[in-house]
Amino acid sequence: MADPEIKSYAPHHESRSAAVTESRPAQAVLMAIVFAFLGIFLLLPLIIVFHEALAKGVGAYTQSLSDADTRSAIRLTLLVAAISVPLNIVFGISAAWAIAKFEFKGKAFLTTLIDLPFSVSPVISGLVYVLLFGAQGLLGGWLKAHGIVILFAVPGIVLATVFVTFPFVARELIPLMQEQGNGDEEAALSLGANGWQTFWYVTLPNVKWGLLYGVLLCNARAMGEFGAVSVVSGHIRGLTNTMPLHVEILYNEYNAVGAFAVASLLAGLALVTLVLKTLLEMRYGAEIAATRGH
Amino acid sequence: MEVRVANVRKEFDRFPALHDVSLDIKSGELIALLGPSGSGKTTLLRLIAGLELPTRGNIFFGDEDASNKSIQERNVGFVFQHYALFRHMTVADNIGFGLKVRHGPSRPPAQEIRRRASELLDLVQLSGLEKRYPAQLSGGQRQRVALARAMAIEPKVLLLDEPFGALDAQVRRELRRWLREIHDATGHTTVFVTHDQEEALELADRVVVMSQGRIEQVGTADDIYDTPNSPFVYGFIGESSSLPVKVENGEIWLADRPIGLAAPHEPSGEAMLYFRPHDVELLDGCSGCIAGTVAASRRVAGTRRVELEIGGERQRVEIELPVDHPAAQKSRVAFRPGRWKLFPDA
Numbered sequence: 267m268a269d270p271e272i273k274s275y276a277p278h279h280e281s282r283s284a285a286v287t288e289s290r291p292a293q294a295v296l297m298a299i300v301f302a303f304l305g306i307f308l309l310l311p312l313i314i315v316f317h318e319a320l321a322k323g324v325g326a327y328t329q330s331l332s333d334a335d336t337r338s339a340i341r342l343t344l345l346v347a348a349i350s351v352p353l354n355i356v357f358g359i360s361a362a363w364a365i366a367k368f369e370f371k372g373k374a375f376l377t378t379l380i381d382l383p384f385s386v387s388p389v390i391s392g393l394v395y396v397l398l399f400g401a402q403g404l405l406g407g408w409l410k411a412h413g414i415v416i417l418f419a420v421p422g423i424v425l426a427t428v429f430v431t432f433p434f435v436a437r438e439l440i441p442l443m444q445e446q447g448n449g450d451e452e453a454a455l456s457l458g459a460n461g462w463q464t465f466w467y468v469t470l471p472n473v474k475w476g477l478l479y480g481v482l483l484c485n486a487r488a489m490g491e492f493g494a495v496s497v498v499s500g501h502i503r504g505l506t507n508t509m510p511l512h513v514e515i516l517y518n519e520y521n522a523v524g525a526f527a528v529a530s531l532l533a534g535l536a537l538v539t540l541v542l543k544t545l546l547e548m549r550y551g552a553e554i555a556a557t558r559g560h
Numbered sequence: 561m562e563v564r565v566a567n568v569r570k571e572f573d574r575f576p577a578l579h580d581v582s583l584d585i586k587s588g589e590l591i592a593l594l595g596p597s598g599s600g601k602t603t604l605l606r607l608i609a610g611l612e613l614p615t616r617g618n619i620f621f622g623d624e625d626a627s628n629k630s631i632q633e634r635n636v637g638f639v640f641q642h643y644a645l646f647r648h649m650t651v652a653d654n655i656g657f658g659l660k661v662r663h664g665p666s667r668p669p670a671q672e673i674r675r676r677a678s679e680l681l682d683l684v685q686l687s688g689l690e691k692r693y694p695a696q697l698s699g700g701q702r703q704r705v706a707l708a709r710a711m712a713i714e715p716k717v718l719l720l721d722e723p724f725g726a727l728d729a730q731v732r733r734e735l736r737r738w739l740r741e742i743h744d745a746t747g748h749t750t751v752f753v754t755h756d757q758e759e760a761l762e763l764a765d766r767v768v769v770m771s772q773g774r775i776e777q778v779g780t781a782d783d784i785y786d787t788p789n790s791p792f793v794y795g796f797i798g799e800s801s802s803l804p805v806k807v808e809n810g811e812i813w814l815a816d817r818p819i820g821l822a823a824p825h826e827p828s829g830e831a832m833l834y835f836r837p838h839d840v841e842l843l844d845g846c847s848g849c850i851a852g853t854v855a856a857s858r859r860v861a862g863t864r865r866v867e868l869e870i871g872g873e874r875q876r877v878e879i880e881l882p883v884d885h886p887a888a889q890k891s892r893v894a895f896r897p898g899r900w901k902l903f904p905d906a
Contacts, residue, residue: 452611453644457658457713458632467661471648 315533319526330524331531338504339512339528345420346495346508347488350427354484358435359477363469365436366443367451380436383429391429392497395422418500423508426494431487438480442473479546486539490532561621561716561749562587563608568617570603577603578773580617585751590743592760593753595770596796601753602721604770608751609719610634621716637710637748639720643702645694651705652677652690658713680708683742700731707739711746718743720752724759736763757797761785769793791903794834801877803850803870805833807902815871820848820896830905835897837865838880843894851894852877859883868893 288296320327330336361380365373383391397403399416409416416422450472454464470477492510499506507515509528516525563585570578578600585591593601606612608619610631618627626634645654653660655677659668668676674690681687684704694702703723710718723739724732740763743750754760760767761781769776769784769792777784777793788794791802806813810824812833821833843849852868855876859865863880870877879895 449640449642449644450646452631453638453640453646453709454657454661455631456609456611456636456638457661457709458635459657459661460632463661467657468646471646 312533315526315529318522319530321526322523326523327527330521330527333524335504335507336512336516336524336528339507339509340531342420342423342507343489343509346423346427347485349424350431350488351481351485353428354432354435354488355477355481357432358439358480358484361436362439362443362473365440366446367448377440380433383431383433388426388430388491388493389497392426392494395425395429395494395498417498418502418506420506422498423495423506426498427488427491430491430494431484434484434487435477435480438476438483439473442476443469446472475546475549479543482539482542482546486535489535563717563749563751564620565604565608566618566620568604568607568614568619570600570607570612571615576773578607581773581775583768583775583778585749587749588747589749590740590763590765591751592764592767593751593770594755594757594760594767595776596755598772599770600773601755601768601770603773605719605721605751605753608717609636609638611638635713635716637713637715637718639703639706639710639718639723641722641725643694643706645702645706645709647694649693650690651681651686651692651694651697654694654705655680655709655712657709676712677708680712681705683711683745684708685738699727700735703727703735707742711748715748718748718750720750722754723752724754724756732759739763761797769796771796786899788834788901791832791834794901794903799837799878799880800834801837801879802835803833803875803877804905805831805902807831812902814850818848819850821900823902826902827904831902832905833897833900833902835900837878838863839898840879840895841898842881842885843896846894849894849896850877851892854891854893866893 361376364370365377396417398405399409399422400406401410401417403417416425450468451464454468459467489508490510491508492514495508496511496514499508499511501507501511501515503515509532513525513528513532516528565581565583565585568578568581569576581600581604583604593604595601603612607614610626610629610633614627618625620626621634631638646657649657652674656673659673659676662668678687678690681690684707686701686704686708689697689701689705694705697705707720707723720739724735727735736759739752752764761784764781766778766780767784768778771792777789779787784793784797788797794800794802803814805819807823807826807828809828810822810826811818812821812823812831813819814833850868850870852870854866855869856867857864860880862883864883864885865878865880867876867878869875879893
């Protein structure tokens, strides 16, 4: 999964003078190091995932994917993503709007707060929910009295996922909206548009590619999250196991084909995300260049 | 539509951007707000538009107090400094936007909106560019689209923020004349902000000169240029030279001798004498004149600008001479200002 902190930028093709170009052998060594590193740490594991998944043939592969518990894990993962991604879209747009377009006290603090999930270990964020909603937790008694189940059930998993993924959309939009400023919105208002029309016809189209990019990363993380979800899920087969958790269970039961079959789906998701992300960057990069040319 | 700004004060974070500003704009008038950056001219424009609300004071549209009305309710056409065209919309959609977002019966059908957009494009001389995107237009074309978009909502007042600021000199001059023609044709009450005095004096019916959040002077180009009412306006509009003088019994003295100018109504004491470098009368002898040694002389377009050292080394003033005037060759020049004004020492 792409690490959010390491943002890839479009390569700059700048003509370099001969004086600053390394000698041929040096170039070869540097490139060999990079390729060897990527090969060992990225490509090889990816190949092994698919190799192990298909070790006993395609039949065993499809059979393990049609297992009832596996299907339920896939459904749960899709459900969690389907809830947490829209929530984060709403939150991300609101936060980015507030930070980029208004001046208020505590703005810097809010910006830092949005980055919190990146700096906190996912296990801790899961644990926080246990301490809050667990039987011995702060709200545990009240929740039990009202018959509300959060922990070891879908709501807990969604909460943990939302927490871990909420920076993605916001962080993508904030710099974009800040750069674009208020000019277009003021123009729309002066032409008689109300707030909603301004948002719908002007603000949203201006940030749509950035938004899509954020949603993509958010979705990838929502489906792949392990740590936080693991703490709050309770690992109940067929009920509260998401795909990453299910991979672990199958693997611990020495069901290599089953584990790697599910893992191959997650790896496939990562690859699709990567391709879409690259396509978006090409598109989105052109968009940004066009705005700058204004 | 008449616009009246009455005793408006505007503060940003307790820092005053406008102090007690009052201004009457007549219906159909073309007004320039002119001043250096930080003079409050853009703030005043945004207050009239409703993009900002006054801290104190009122803004009237006709007889109606619009002070607390939102920008949507004021129905003003605003042209932004950097145009703020919607980059994902075509030119026609940009112009039609203000009609499209209307509600109920006031919203024209799509076809009517398209027809209006084409009409306005004709008016701004960009027919046939309906399907272009803003990124495919030149700066001057974007400016015209921005104006067409603002006029599409049939505004009561047209407000333009530095309308030609981002264009090169050639296009500026062309658009300036064109804006005047559009104004005369449509008769909108128009207010524009500029820091370019040439633009303001040439284009506007009346010019409002602003400095440090205050209005310094309001008047026609002739008023402003010929009878500036403050040292700031003298210095800001056109070229000016100044000298510290003394008034005694209605006579103006420079150091220890009179310079032949009478100021019967001025109180005695220290003052600054302001005049235009080109508006001077050259003299041969010097009994009652300003005389100085030529310190520098440079050719500026059709004239020669001469820097004179007056009374020792301290005071320097500039005057303009015809290029072939013999005085330009001399080392000593005597003159007397034609039109001049005294301001008491601050």
